[in-house]
Amino acid sequence: MVTLKLNIAIMLNIVFVSYCDRRIKGGEAVTGTKRYVAYLVKAPMSSKKYDSWVCGGAIVSTLFIITSAACVDDVEYLYAVAGYKKYVTDQDIETDQCTKTMKKKVIYTCVPMKYELNYHQVEKWSYIDIAVVKVESPYDFNDSQYETLCSYKPKVIGVNYEKRFQDPGIDGLVYGWGHLDIWRQQGDTKNYNQEALRYAAVKVIDKTICKREYSKFPNMNNVIDEFMICTEGKGEIDENGNLAxxxxxxxxxxxxxxxxxxxxxxxxxxxxxxxxxxxxxxxxRSANQTSDDHKTKVKNGTLSSRRIRTRRTGICQNDHGGPLVTWAGANEVLIGVASVFKVTTESTCTGPYLYTSTRCNGMFLHCILSSKTRRRSICDSPPIQRGYETVEKFVSWKNHPAGPAQNEIEIDNREKDEEHKKIYMEFAKLDKFSDNQMIALRPQLPINKS
Known part of the structure; x- marks a missing residue:
C-alpha cells in the first residue's frame, strides 16, 4: 500500500526540484491537434543551470501566453515553442528544424506583485501562481511552415472568467510534457520528460477536500480558497470532448x-x-454541462467516491504552467494552469492536485490581455481600487549570444531610419538657396606650364 509522507521536508523537495525541472500522471499521448498548447524552455546560454527545464503554457493571443509565475520568476532568457507536439531540450533547440526556425524569444513577463518564489514555503510560491508572457513578434496562425517543420499551425484558446466552468463535477483535461510518474530526486540527472505531448482527464472536486489534504501547510487554506482549482480522480471526457x-x-x-x-x-x-x-x-451527461444534482453529490463526496480514491490522474514534475481546460460546447476553454502536487514516500506524484484558476485571477488577466479599446476603466485605476499590483519585467536580448529579439531589431531599424531622415533633412537645408544668394566659387590657380 502506497503511503503518503506529507511533512514539510517532502514538500520542500517537491518545490525545489519542481523549479529545477518541473508530467502528466496517468495520462495518454495526444493524438489530435492541440494548437493552443505551447511550452517554454530556457535559452542554452542562461545564468540558471537547470537541466531538463520545461514549463507548459497556453496561447491566448497573437503575442501572449499564459503560464505559471514560478516558470518566469528566476529564469530570464526563455524561448516559447508553439505548434509542436515534440519536446526539444534546450541543448537541441538550435538543431531541431522546427525549434530552430519557429521558436520565439520571450521579451516581457508579468506576474501579480504578491507572488513570491520561496522554495521553503509552498504557500508562498503557490500564491497567485500565474503569469503572462509576451513573445518578440506576433504569431502568424496561417504560416504553412508550422505544418512542414513542426506539427500544426498554432491558434488561441479562450480564457474562462465564469464560475460554472470550474465548479465541482466539471471534467477537465491537463496537458504537458513532464514526468510520467516519478518525482526526480536530487542527484538524479536523468531526463524523465516525455518527448510527445500528453494529456490526463481530471475531475474538479470541492475545495474542502484539498484544504484538508494540505492542512499541514500554513495559510494553504486561504491560497486554495482564493486562487485554486482542486482535482482528484479520473475525468470522463477524452481529448476530443467525447465521453469516455x-x-x-x-x-x-x-x-x-x-x-x-x-x-x-x-x-x-x-x-x-x-x-x-x-x-x-x-x-x-454532455461534456460541458453538469446537472445541479450531480454537482451536489460530488461536492458532498457521495458520488463515485471509490473511483476518486483509486483512479489518480493529474500533474507531476515538469508540468508546471500546463493548461487545464474544459469543453464549452464545441470549443475548449482555459480554466487554469498546473501548480501543486504531492509526492509519496516511493517518490511518485499524487493528488489532490492544485491549479491556479483563470477566473479567480480574472481582473489581472483581463487588464493585461485586453486592448485599450476593450479594457474596463478599472484597469487604469490605482492598485488599491482594482485589487492587485503587477511586477513587469522587460527582457532585452541585445547582449545575449543569441542576438537581439525581433522587436529590438525593428526598433533599431526605426531608429536608424529616423537618424537617416534627420541627416537627409539637414543636407536638404544646405542645398536650398534663395534668388539673392550667390554661389562663391574657389578661384582657380593659374597652371604653371614651365
Whole structure:
C-alpha cells in the first residue's frame, strides 16, 4: 500500500526540484491537434543551470501566453515553442528544424506583485501562481511552415472568467510534457520528460477536500480558497470532448437480474458491477454541462467516491504552467494552469492536485490581455481600487549570444531610419538657396606650364 509522507521536508523537495525541472500522471499521448498548447524552455546560454527545464503554457493571443509565475520568476532568457507536439531540450533547440526556425524569444513577463518564489514555503510560491508572457513578434496562425517543420499551425484558446466552468463535477483535461510518474530526486540527472505531448482527464472536486489534504501547510487554506482549482480522480471526457466512461471491454453481467439488490441468484461481482454501472448512468451527461444534482453529490463526496480514491490522474514534475481546460460546447476553454502536487514516500506524484484558476485571477488577466479599446476603466485605476499590483519585467536580448529579439531589431531599424531622415533633412537645408544668394566659387590657380 502506497503511503503518503506529507511533512514539510517532502514538500520542500517537491518545490525545489519542481523549479529545477518541473508530467502528466496517468495520462495518454495526444493524438489530435492541440494548437493552443505551447511550452517554454530556457535559452542554452542562461545564468540558471537547470537541466531538463520545461514549463507548459497556453496561447491566448497573437503575442501572449499564459503560464505559471514560478516558470518566469528566476529564469530570464526563455524561448516559447508553439505548434509542436515534440519536446526539444534546450541543448537541441538550435538543431531541431522546427525549434530552430519557429521558436520565439520571450521579451516581457508579468506576474501579480504578491507572488513570491520561496522554495521553503509552498504557500508562498503557490500564491497567485500565474503569469503572462509576451513573445518578440506576433504569431502568424496561417504560416504553412508550422505544418512542414513542426506539427500544426498554432491558434488561441479562450480564457474562462465564469464560475460554472470550474465548479465541482466539471471534467477537465491537463496537458504537458513532464514526468510520467516519478518525482526526480536530487542527484538524479536523468531526463524523465516525455518527448510527445500528453494529456490526463481530471475531475474538479470541492475545495474542502484539498484544504484538508494540505492542512499541514500554513495559510494553504486561504491560497486554495482564493486562487485554486482542486482535482482528484479520473475525468470522463477524452481529448476530443467525447465521453469516455468505460474502463475495459468486459460485457455487462446483469442479464436476467430483475432486481439485483434483492435477487439471491446474482453473485457479489454482479452487484458491484451494477453499482458501478448505475453510477456511470447517473453521471452520463454532455461534456460541458453538469446537472445541479450531480454537482451536489460530488461536492458532498457521495458520488463515485471509490473511483476518486483509486483512479489518480493529474500533474507531476515538469508540468508546471500546463493548461487545464474544459469543453464549452464545441470549443475548449482555459480554466487554469498546473501548480501543486504531492509526492509519496516511493517518490511518485499524487493528488489532490492544485491549479491556479483563470477566473479567480480574472481582473489581472483581463487588464493585461485586453486592448485599450476593450479594457474596463478599472484597469487604469490605482492598485488599491482594482485589487492587485503587477511586477513587469522587460527582457532585452541585445547582449545575449543569441542576438537581439525581433522587436529590438525593428526598433533599431526605426531608429536608424529616423537618424537617416534627420541627416537627409539637414543636407536638404544646405542645398536650398534663395534668388539673392550667390554661389562663391574657389578661384582657380593659374597652371604653371614651365
Amino acid at each position: 466512461l468505460d474502463d475495459g471491454n468486459e460485457e455487462p453481467k446483469l442479464n436476467g437480474c430483475k432486481n439485483p439488490l434483492e435477487n439471491l441468484h446474482c453473485d457479489q461481482d454482479t452487484l458491484n458491477t451494477f453499482t458501478e454501472d448505475e453510477t456511470r448512468r447517473e453521471v452520463l
